[in-house]
Amino acid sequence: MSKSSPATQDGYLRIEHVTKRFMGVTAVENANISIARGEFFSLLGPSGCGKTTLLRMIAGFEFPTEGAIYMDGQDMSAVPANKRPSNMVFQSYAIFPHLNVHDNIAYGLRRLRLSRREVNRRVEEALAMIHLPGLGKRRADQLSGGQRQRIALARALVNRPKVLLLDEPLGALDKKLRESMQLELRELQRSVGITFVFVTHDQEEALSMSDRIAVMFKGKVLQVASPRALYEAPNCREVADFIGSINFFEATVRGQEGGDVILEAAGLGTVRANLPAEHGFISPGARVIAAIRPEKILLLADGNGQPGQSAVGVIGAHAYLGDRDHLQVALSGRKEPVAVAAQQIERALTARFDSGQKVTLGWDKAAMLVLPG
Amino acid sequence: MMATPRRIQSPKTARPSIGLMIFAIAYLVFLYLPVLFLPVFSLNDSAFIKFPLEGFTTRWYDEALSDQNMIAALMNSLKVGAISAVSATFLGLLAAKAVTRYRMRGAGTAMGVIMLPLFIPEIVLGISMVLLFDAVDLPLSLVTVTIGHIMLTVPFAMAVLIARMDGFDKSLEEASLDLGESAWMTFWRVTFPLVLPGIVSSLLLTFIVSFDEFLIAFFLGGTDMTLPVYIWSQLRFPAKLPSVLAMGALILVASCVLVVLAEWLRRRGVSDEAKKGAIGI
Ligand SMILES: Nc1ncnc2c1ncn2[C@@H]1O[C@H](COP(=O)(O)OP(=O)(O)OP(=O)(O)O)[C@@H](O)[C@H]1O
Numbered sequence: 008m009s010k011s012s013p014a015t016q017d018g019y020l021r022i023e024h025v026t027k028r029f030m031g032v033t034a035v036e037n038a039n040i041s042i043a044r045g046e047f048f049s050l051l052g053p054s055g056c057g058k059t060t061l062l063r064m065i066a067g068f069e070f071p072t073e074g075a076i077y078m079d080g081q082d083m084s085a086v087p088a089n090k091r092p093s094n095m096v097f098q099s100y101a102i103f104p105h106l107n108v109h110d111n112i113a114y115g116l117r118r119l120r121l122s123r124r125e126v127n128r129r130v131e132e133a134l135a136m137i138h139l140p141g142l143g144k145r146r147a148d149q150l151s152g153g154q155r156q157r158i159a160l161a162r163a164l165v166n167r168p169k170v171l172l173l174d175e176p177l178g179a180l181d182k183k184l185r186e187s188m189q190l191e192l193r194e195l196q197r198s199v200g201i202t203f204v205f206v207t208h209d210q211e212e213a214l215s216m217s218d219r220i221a222v223m224f225k226g227k228v229l230q231v232a233s234p235r236a237l238y239e240a241p242n243c244r245e246v247a248d249f250i251g252s253i254n255f256f257e258a259t260v261r262g263q264e265g266g267d268v269i270l271e272a273a274g275l276g277t278v279r280a281n282l283p284a285e286h287g288f289i290s291p292g293a294r295v296i297a298a299i300r301p302e303k304i305l306l307l308a309d310g311n312g313q314p315g316q317s318a319v320g321v322i323g324a325h326a327y328l329g330d331r332d333h334l335q336v337a338l339s340g341r342k343e344p345v346a347v348a349a350q351q352i353e354r355a356l357t358a359r360f361d362s363g364q365k366v367t368l369g370w371d372k373a374a375m376l377v378l379p380g
Numbered sequence: 381m382m383a384t385p386r387r388i389q390s391p392k393t394a395r396p397s398i399g400l401m402i403f404a405i406a407y408l409v410f411l412y413l414p415v416l417f418l419p420v421f422s423l424n425d426s427a428f429i430k431f432p433l434e435g436f437t438t439r440w441y442d443e444a445l446s447d448q449n450m451i452a453a454l455m456n457s458l459k460v461g462a463i464s465a466v467s468a469t470f471l472g473l474l475a476a477k478a479v480t481r482y483r484m485r486g487a488g489t490a491m492g493v494i495m496l497p498l499f500i501p502e503i504v505l506g507i508s509m510v511l512l513f514d515a516v517d518l519p520l521s522l523v524t525v526t527i528g529h530i531m532l533t534v535p536f537a538m539a540v541l542i543a544r545m546d547g548f549d550k551s552l553e554e555a556s557l558d559l560g561e562s563a564w565m566t567f568w569r570v571t572f573p574l575v576l577p578g579i580v581s582s583l584l585l586t587f588i589v590s591f592d593e594f595l596i597a598f599f600l601g602g603t604d605m606t607l608p609v610y611i612w613s614q615l616r617f618p619a620k621l622p623s624v625l626a627m628g629a630l631i632l633v634a635s636c637v638l639v640v641l642a643e644w645l646r647r648r649g650v651s652d653e654a655k656k657g658a659i660g661i
């Protein structure tokens with residue numbers, strides 16, 4: 008079920024050992040990413056983790072302190088922004104305020120010395136693509152946020168770049184518009200087949216749109232993987248924590264048995280888990296972290312728990328959320344309660360579980376993740 | 381009787397006290413009444429500047445405009461003002477671009493040095509420049525006046541242009557580069573149109589500062605006279621006074637028009653979020 012990330016195909020856009028330091032601040036540290044042609048790739052991470060800095064280095068607005076960036080096999084180190092085969096959609100959209108919509112979109116076409124008719128044709132085509140036909144004469148200050156966003160997109164795509172860079176392009180839109188733009192953007196990317204590098208700090212946005220995601224944290228790229236792999240098989244505590252919600256348990260390795268690893272976890276006792284794909288950190292006595300997502304914990308009838316894959320606790324808070332129930336279950340030997348998300352299927356069961364009642368928790372051993380401590 | 385709840389007035393709608401009003405009016409009268417004498421007496425049919433007024437005439441204007449020396453001085457002032465304004469605005473634009481767009485070592489110090497003429501008494505500036513030009517054997521003339529005025533007006537130009545450059549999103553210039561334009565074309569297609577209102581208001585402002593300036597023009601002019609220096613030299617001859625007033629009145633009107641124009645242009649071009657900042661001097 009939890010396979011590691013797919014092979015990094017041809018590496019159309021390669022970021023190799025890239026470090027960027029600003030006067031003492033290390034904004035990006037030894038980033039290594041290889042992005043395939045036509046891929047929808049996201050840079051995801053909390054505020055200040057270096058996403059924009061990395062994107063600006065790809066665009067050519069900043070140059071790496073160390074390392075190099077390759078596009079289509081060509082080293083970009085000495086190539087200025089205006090000579091790169093990439094275009095950018097800025098966070099602020101950067102629509103030229105002194106030009107109308109048509110002139111904004113046609114801005115990058117001047118160098119191509121096309122006939123006026125050809126320019127008009129391409130601009131109209133771009134306006135149709137973003138579903139804003141006939142808007143060419145509109146002044147830049149007469150546009151809504153959503154329209155500005157689309158025009159910034161059209162202005163970049165009309166140049167037919169090899170790589171499109173987008174810095175939180177949906178951040179300024181309201182929730183509803185953002186959700187419809189997510190779908191539209193994904194559709195657009197599929198139809199034009201251009202490589203997208205998309206920056207966001209919204210994990211749901213990244214999961215729903217991307218082919219692959221690089222999770223960044225304090226300047227470091229922690230994991231590069233498909234959305235499914237990031238969620239199902241995070242490689243460290245930070246990634247597991249940033250994507251979705253999860254319960255962590257301090258644990259000590261007892262040993263290995265078959266393909267499994269046996270842990271002693273605070274609050275759970277002896278636990279059996281699958282050996283993680285990269286398991287260099289597992290040796291008897293090593294401190295590790297066991298982790299499990301709330302929806303992977305099942306509520307069992309008393310006595311149904313399997314050894315190594317169950318625990319007994321007492322129900323604390325209980326919240327009804329319509330499609331699911333959230334429970335806080337206290338375990339002995341652990342301060343924090345364990346979060347459990349019970350789906351509708353178990354409703355009949357949860358109805359019987361009120362606060363203060365004893366309950367048995369169970370899980371599949373594949374759901375128990377083992378992360379470096 | 382019903383108790384009406386007390387209205388809490390916001391500071392903006394609160395009326396100023398009577399005392400404050402009287403003070404404000406007295407202040408304005410004190411400030412502008414002498415200036416009003418200028419047009420009034422320039423139209424008075426008497427060679428003497430005293431009340432009561434004698435009657436309406438335009439002959440002082442005829443006299444002013446037919447005084448060849450006065451016209452020559454006016455032309456000198458216009459020339460010096462125009463060259464100073466263009467040079468100071470050009471230098472100010474380069475400095476503003478450097479300060480707002482590049483991270484440089486010593487930028488703060490450089491700014492301080494450039495802004496310094498605003499804070500040095502003009503008489504000190506004037507004398508030290510006389511010494512300097514003497515040392516390099518440059519004869520005092522309109523050329524030296526112009527050099528002095530450029531030094532004096534660059535800070536004004538910079539203040540206006542930095543405010544303007546800071547007023548728009550830097551990613552606009554990056555977007556232009558990203559769309560394939562060179563740094564030079566980016567300047568022409570994006571930066572220049574956006575700072576244009578600032579450039580115009582800088583030209584007007586620096587022109588007026590140079591046009592009005594007396595001390596440096598007096599020290600550095602040698603035998604060449606700008607209009608303020610000429611007017612000062614004529615004050616010794618009472619008969620010339622009314623025509624000086626007439627010229628003064630003309631300049632007053634022209635200055636007012638220019639200042640209003642400059643401020644109007646500055647506001648018109650500035651986007652809403654940047655409107656709050658004044659010229660910034
Ligand atoms: N020009 C700069 N000079 C100095 N430090 C910078 C510069 N640009 C970025 N930094 C620093 O580098 C770090 C990463 O910044 P960056 O803008 O890349 O983060 P981000 O992930 O895009 O954050 P956000 O989600 O808030 O946009 C921050 O600590 C920031 O202060």
Ligand SMILES: [Mg+2]
Pocket residue numbers: 058059060
């Ligand atoms: Mg950012």
